Amino acid sequence: ERWGIHRKDPKFDELESKTEMFETGVKVIDLLTPYVKGGKIGLFGGAGVGKTVLIQEMIYRVANNHDGVSVFAGVGERTREGNDLIEEMADSGVIDKTALVFGQMDEPPGTRLRVALAGLTMAEYFRDVQKQDVLFFIDNIFRFTQAGSEVSTLLGRMPSAVGYQPNLADEMGLLQERITSTRGHSITSMQAIYVPADDLTDPAPATTFAHLDATTVLSRPISEKGIYPAVDPLDSTSRILDPRYIAADHYNTAMRVKTVLQKYKDLQDIIAILGIDELGEEDKLT
Template identity: 55%
Template sequence: MTIASSPSNIDSKVVCGTIAAIRGSVVDVHFPEQLPNLHDILRDDRSTAIEVETYLTPHVIRGLALTPTTGLARGDRLTSTGTSLQVPVGDRLLGRMFNVFGQTIDGKAPIEGGDWRSIHANPQVSQERAIATELFRTGIKVIDLLAPLERGGKAGLFGGAGVGKTVLITEMIHNVVRRLEGVSIFCGIGERSREAEELYREMQEAGVLANTVMMFGQMNESPGARFRVGHAALTMAEYFRDDAHRDVLLMIDNIFRFIQAGSEVSGLMGRLPSRVGYQPTLATELAELEERIFSTPSHSITSVQAVYVPADDLTDPAAAHIFSHLSTSIVLSRKRVSEGLYPAVDPLQSGSKLLTPLVVGDRHYRIAQAVRKTLATYEELKDIIAMLGLEELARHERQVVYRARRLERFLTQPFFTTEQFTGLPGRLVELEDVLDGCERILNDEFSDRSETILYMIGTIDEAPAAQD
């Protein structure tokens, strides 16, 4: 990891060259004497920033513009800064919003001087990583029950457009940040500027902004900036984990946009595409980012990543490669959205490697398996019910259907971040209350009650009040 007190204090070569060709965001630069290092930033007398990507000849490099190339022309002079892209680190970042260059975009005073670090860093060796397994509670019933998160692990929220990925991430921030003694970092990759502004205001109103850092590379920015913003956020997260010795919660929305930006960069650089048009280096580029997220023996970076799934196809190469890095996979279902079951988590496709008796305990494992089995049986019976009707099922099958429908409604939950839209006060539910509620439903305790009393409540004890 490159560390310096400030970008100007780095002892490295500063060389000058002239632009030989410009094709969109790709710029070829000729250097008559020596070449700059890979990943060095080239600048002109304006605000243009170009990152050195590869060497074409002993005197020509190919660079990627991180800013718009409007106004650049052949023959223009560029100077190497002698450093790679850097961002500030330290407690001074808390409560602030940044772009990929480490510049503040919240309208407040800029961050200058102090400690700045290169965004390019290699993951630590495996001996320095912690191997202990610990649950990370979110207060969201269906996740804590069927797809528990790992402290220091990586969780993915998979879903197509409009199924609630950003809402779920925002709710996790609301539930977790208040009781988290560490730092939260939100990294927006290629998402809408409206969402960034709304999230900033929500976190300010919730009183959690003071322990949060926000980093954005929005969808209107160049592919180079969107491709590097994830590494910039991880550089800040690594400082808080390794130097400040604090636990970090890293939210990424949306990791698919990182892959998409890499695909755009690959095409601009002239590389032949691979499967479904993705870049041939997809697996390597994703691993370089994901392998920097882990726990040390003292502190951890826990990551929750929204993953856009093109056309709701979980076999898409981008989704398949992301799956391989995760300890928890939470799949959001458009079908459950249409049924009004929020959060729209698919309980049968979602899962976690932590859901074993040795980690979560026998009671949690037993109840989770019973819930999943009940819901799976109901899914198998739906075709028969649609054709012949519920009355044609055997008595024990009807009981399974009734339990499954009650479980589905109990696992819905009103969110704090959607109170203004639903009119329902948000609920944060502890795991013991979730287990107690599911166990009582599985034991047919509510078989004589309408299933609607279990819809959009917190703990099971709220059901009688909801009935009244």
């Protein structure tokens, strides 16, 4: 059976409207930025902060704790990383439940642009034909955008802001709108998103924000302290961190944790300027 990679997204009346939390087993994520089953999750971070490592950990945990299959699309990344991933998956015994498709960074831009769509088509096949829940990983969405920019230049289009293609939002929408759940079966997507110069306002990562149900921001200062995964709990968000979707105890605990961390961050600035001796007794306890 042969499917084309350019397909329409499901009709509105075929979509699954139920909202359910997707447990990962990573405590900082499950508490502070809970993921949605059948949702789209973005792992944002600069170079070397642990995006790919976190995705590999998720593949291992999901294969062992959840039914269904995983699809991994390696878009414009290093050949070495793909080889390491395959070896690790073979060693951990999860490769039998995973489909992999790669378009590494030395491939032509057309290949890199289409490999994400090819991976998504595989995920749709598992969802619609085999009736399975699917976990779809993309590493890296920024390379998908970059490949689109190169194709746009080759076609002679006038670039837009910061040199990106003029149809950036349209290209991103064509990919993201197909990543969804139909009645009874889901595609849960985890997407590593490289942030150029750690600037979240760059058009490439910023265009992705509107499509995501949860954003996990990986912080360089936190990774430099040796804390992994280097999740920044104050910058990370989730649309289901809301008492309508999660238990009241979960919500209240998460809010208290964020309040304490925000106060600690504010006090760090005061300590850097005035010193710890200038703090009140209550602040010193914090």
